[in-house]
Amino acid sequence: MKKLFCIQYSRQHRPYLPMPVIIIMVMVVTALSCGKADLNNPVGISDAIPQLVTVTSVENISGGAIIRYNVPKDDNVNYIEAVYEIKGKETKKKGSFYTNELLLDGFPDSREYKVSLYSVSFSEKKSEPVVVTINPATPPYQSVAQTLDVAPVFGGIKTTYKNPTKSSLQITFLEKNNQGRWTEVQTLYTSLDSGTFYVRGLESRLYQFGVVCRDRWQNVSDTLTVSSQPLHEQLADFSRIVSYPLPGDITYEFPLTGRQPHHTGAGTGVGNVPCLWNGETHAPFSKSPFFFFQNTTAGLPFSGLPSSITIDLGRRYQISRFVYWPRASSSTTIQYNYIFGTTHVKTFELWASNNPSTDGSYDSWTKVGSFESIRPSGNTAPGNEYNTEEDRRIAVTGESYDMPEDISAYRYIRYRVFSTWGAQPFWASTELQFFGNPQN
Known part of the structure; x- marks a missing residue:
C-alpha cells in the first residue's frame, strides 16, 4: 500500500532558501506575469525614434569610401545603416552597434555620391538621415585596365597588370566572331598585386x-583593342623524349630488389620518370601509370630534396615555356587533394645543355632560371582547404612558367626540385611539358 506523506512546517521550521534561488524564482514569476505578447516584443524602446549618428570622418579610397562615426548613446540603437545609389539601384550597408566605421565599395566611377546614414532601433525604427558626400578614387577595375600591357609571345599573347589594392578581378581577352561581335577567348581570375596573364595555343x-x-560587382572597363601576331610555338614531340639519367639523378632502378622500382606508399597509378611525358595531364586517364612519385624511402641513393631528373627532348628547342601538373589522385575523376599541398612542387630550377657531361656535374649546363609556384589567389598556406576555384583550375590547366625571351636552343633539360608546398622531402607530378620553337 502506498502512503501519502504531508509535511507541515511551523514558523520556527520553515525551509531555508539561498538568496540566488530566491532571485531566480522572482525572475521567473516576473517573466510569466508579463504575458506572451510582451515576450515577443523587440528588445529596447520599440516606439522611440533613435538618435542621430554623428559622422566623424570620410576617407575616400579606390572604388569606395570609409565612413567613420560615433554611435549615439541610445540603448534603442541596434545598428547603423548607410543607404546610397549605384547605377540607379538603391544599395544598403549595415554597421554593427559595436563598430564605428562602414566600408562602402563597388562604386563604378570616381565622382560624388550622396550617402544617407541612419540609426536603426531594435524594432527597425529609423532616425532622420545624416547625409554625407563621398568621392571614391578611381575604382580598381579601371586603374588595372589602364596598366595592361599586351605583347606577342610564343604561341600566344601576354598582358602584364598591376593591382596594388589586391582586388578580386577578372581580365578577359575577347575576339570578334564572324558576325563582328566580341566573344570570350580566355579569362583570368586574380587578386594578386601584379602578374602576367597568357593566352596560349x-x-x-x-x-x-x-x-x-x-570586378565582382560586374563593373566593366572600356575595351582595350590590340593587334598582335603570336610567335610560332609547338609542344615538344613526346615520341622523341626519353629519360637521360645522369649520376645524381633519380632513376628508381636501385639494387634493393633487383632492378624493380620502389614507390613506397604512393598508391596505385604511380610510375617511373617516363610517365611524365605520356601526353595525359588530368583525369580521366586511359594510360597507366599516370603519375610520377619520388620514392619516400629514406636512405636510398639520392633520396630527399633537392633531387633532379634529366630529359632528352630528342631535338633542340628554343624553349618558350614549361608546364607542370601536380599529382593526380584518381584515374577516373579530377580531384584536388594534392593541389598546392603535400608533393606539389614549390621551388625548382631548370638547367639546359647541348652536350651534358657524363659525370653528372653542372659544369656543362646553363641555368635557365629559378622558379617558384604561386597560387592565382595569392594564398600561401598549403592544402586544398585554402584553394579557391581559380587555384583548383591548375589541376586542368597546369602551372605554366615562361622562359627568358633570349634563351638559346637546347636539347637536354635538367629539372631540379628544392621544395614542395607540403614541406615533404619528395615530389610528384602527373605531367611535365615543354613548348618552344624547334630547331633543325
Whole structure:
C-alpha cells in the first residue's frame, strides 16, 4: 500500500532558501506575469525614434569610401545603416552597434555620391538621415585596365597588370566572331598585386583582340583593342623524349630488389620518370601509370630534396615555356587533394645543355632560371582547404612558367626540385611539358 506523506512546517521550521534561488524564482514569476505578447516584443524602446549618428570622418579610397562615426548613446540603437545609389539601384550597408566605421565599395566611377546614414532601433525604427558626400578614387577595375600591357609571345599573347589594392578581378581577352561581335577567348581570375596573364595555343597570324577588366560587382572597363601576331610555338614531340639519367639523378632502378622500382606508399597509378611525358595531364586517364612519385624511402641513393631528373627532348628547342601538373589522385575523376599541398612542387630550377657531361656535374649546363609556384589567389598556406576555384583550375590547366625571351636552343633539360608546398622531402607530378620553337 502506498502512503501519502504531508509535511507541515511551523514558523520556527520553515525551509531555508539561498538568496540566488530566491532571485531566480522572482525572475521567473516576473517573466510569466508579463504575458506572451510582451515576450515577443523587440528588445529596447520599440516606439522611440533613435538618435542621430554623428559622422566623424570620410576617407575616400579606390572604388569606395570609409565612413567613420560615433554611435549615439541610445540603448534603442541596434545598428547603423548607410543607404546610397549605384547605377540607379538603391544599395544598403549595415554597421554593427559595436563598430564605428562602414566600408562602402563597388562604386563604378570616381565622382560624388550622396550617402544617407541612419540609426536603426531594435524594432527597425529609423532616425532622420545624416547625409554625407563621398568621392571614391578611381575604382580598381579601371586603374588595372589602364596598366595592361599586351605583347606577342610564343604561341600566344601576354598582358602584364598591376593591382596594388589586391582586388578580386577578372581580365578577359575577347575576339570578334564572324558576325563582328566580341566573344570570350580566355579569362583570368586574380587578386594578386601584379602578374602576367597568357593566352596560349594561338596560330602565328595577326589577331585583333579586345581586353576588358571586370570586378565582382560586374563593373566593366572600356575595351582595350590590340593587334598582335603570336610567335610560332609547338609542344615538344613526346615520341622523341626519353629519360637521360645522369649520376645524381633519380632513376628508381636501385639494387634493393633487383632492378624493380620502389614507390613506397604512393598508391596505385604511380610510375617511373617516363610517365611524365605520356601526353595525359588530368583525369580521366586511359594510360597507366599516370603519375610520377619520388620514392619516400629514406636512405636510398639520392633520396630527399633537392633531387633532379634529366630529359632528352630528342631535338633542340628554343624553349618558350614549361608546364607542370601536380599529382593526380584518381584515374577516373579530377580531384584536388594534392593541389598546392603535400608533393606539389614549390621551388625548382631548370638547367639546359647541348652536350651534358657524363659525370653528372653542372659544369656543362646553363641555368635557365629559378622558379617558384604561386597560387592565382595569392594564398600561401598549403592544402586544398585554402584553394579557391581559380587555384583548383591548375589541376586542368597546369602551372605554366615562361622562359627568358633570349634563351638559346637546347636539347637536354635538367629539372631540379628544392621544395614542395607540403614541406615533404619528395615530389610528384602527373605531367611535365615543354613548348618552344624547334630547331633543325
